[in-house]
Amino acid sequence: MYKIPAFFCLLLFMAGSVAAQRTISGKVVNASSQEPLPGSSVFISNTSFGTVTTKDGSFELSDIPPGKYDLIISSVGYETVVYSFTTDKLPTRIKVELQPKVRELANVTVEPSVEEGWDRWGEVFMTNFVGQTPNAKQCRIRNEKSIRFRYYKKSNRLVAYSDEPIILENKALGYIIKYQLEDFEVNYKTKVTYFAGYPLFEEIEKSRKGLQRRWQRSRDKAYYGSMMHFMRSVYSNTLADEGFEVRRMVRTPNLEKERVRKLYRPASMSGPSGTKKKINMISIGKAGITAVPQGTAVDTFRFVADSNDYYRSVLSQEDHIDTYGRHLLTADSIVIEQQGEYKAVFFEDYLYITYKHELEDPGYLLFHQEQRKPFYQRSHIWLQNRNAIAIDANGSYFPPQEVFSMSYWGWGEKIANLLPLDYKPYEEQDKRPLLKAVKP
Structure with missing residues (x-):
């Protein structure tokens, strides 16, 4: 996700032995003193593959599934290093030099801010990070006090950060997630929430078979219709078989x-002598929209009923007009090329994605205060910077910060529903019939 800064010295050399073909190993040291850093966290992002360095700073991860991954190396008080690799280049050995973390000082920030804690912003963080899905009700953060917040009044945005990984216990899916938070921002002005980081999954140790089966069913429910499921379907060119319908949308x-909004707002206009006169009403007639200044002979002009209705009608409309394509898209229409095990995906404007094997969760309708029957799960995605992304068979995509979502995925693609990249549904070849839904 992030490029390794130039001052990180990352020395690579191939391992001499080829006995373990998909193994990555190495050593983590302090960049200045070259002393080993025992207890550093080393893990493959969004998987269950992770370890900590030994007394001499060494580590090893073996039997890594085929694919493209980000290796995350972190230690409290040091900057996080991200090393991207593909398994076809393994085995390999790396030396990682960690730089001390530079703390931001409040008195040198460009924009003044207020630093506050969990008691003030914890509920906001849980809503936007963990989510409001049914699974979110069974999640708790073990080290919530380690999360701190800065609120920037001028730009009306909230930023969260933590010096240590966030430990989240998800009893709905049976995972302990250690999340290395890199970015978190709620922008109240643009109504956009963004967070990014690197999760490591651990299974909750439970021997009861009934509990294991319940977790498997919950994981399958979280998987089917998710963005991971969609990306895997794009990669395998099985969108229709997996229940997805994709159309283009132009906004x-x-x-x-x-x-109308500009004219309707209080404004001013120049009088005969160049002075400003306040506009106190708007007239809509055959000549179009006319501003009537205060103090003129027509001050007593009254809106006709149809003019008032027109204003109310226009101002109640959405700020954008969405136009949907009539034809369904195949995966081949958005995959622009293939390079080895990876496929490049690009599309203009938005993709409107309908998943027809599941209906909307009632919690989604409650969140949006919509009183109607559930319909198919419908989502939108777009490429933030209009750059192509690379996807692999696991359903991962690079760079992750390029893809933004809204509608159903905007509600559901939170940490409470997150699954590791190596997750496989219980019935891999399950081809369920399309549901019948009543249009809202």
Whole structure:
């Protein structure tokens, strides 16, 4: 996700032995003193493969599934290092030099902020990070006091950070997630939430078979219709078989609403002598939209009923106009090339994705305050910077910060529903019939 800064010295050399073909090993040291850093966390992001360094700073991860991954190396008080690798280049051995973390000082920040703790912002963090799905009700953060917040009043945004991995216990899916939080921001002005980091999954130790079966069913429910499921379907070119319908969507500004909103707002206009006169009403007639200044002979002009109705109608519309394509897309129409085990995906504007094997969760309708029957799960995704992404058979995509989602995935793609990249559903070849849904 992040490029390794230039001052990180990452020395690579191939291991002499080829006995373990998919093994990555190495040593973690202090960049300045070259002293080993025992107890450093070394793990493959979004998987269950992880370890800690020994007394001499060494580590080893073996039997890594085929694919492209990010190896995360972190230690309290040091900057996180991300080493991207592919298993076709293994085995390999690396030396990682960690730099001390530079703390941001409040008195040198460009924008003034207020630093506060969990008591003030904990509920906001849980809503936007863990989510509001049914699984979220069975999640708790063990080290919540380690998470700190900065609120920037001028730009109306909230930022969260933690010096140690966030430990989240998910009893709904049976995982302990150690999440190395790199970014978290709630922008109240743009109504966009963004967080990024590196999760390590551990199975909750439970021997009861009934509990294991319940976790498997819950994991399958979280998987089917998810973005991971979608990306895997794109990679294998099985969108229709897996229950996905994909259309293009073009979003354009509602120019008429923008025009009416500007005229409707209190404004001023120049009088005969160049002075400003306050506008106190708007007239809509055959000549179009006219501003009527205060103090003129027409001050007593009254809106006709249809003019008022027109304003209310226009201002109640959405800020954008969405136009949907009539034809369904195949995976081949958005995959632009293949390079080895990876496929490059690119599309203009938005993709409108409908998953027809499951209906919307009632919690989604409650969140949006919609009183209707559940329909198919419908989501939108777009490429933030209009750059192509690379996907692999595991359903992972690079760079992850390029893909933004809204609608159903905007609600459901939170940590409470997160699954490791090496997850496989119980019935891999399950081809369930399409559900019948009533349009909302």
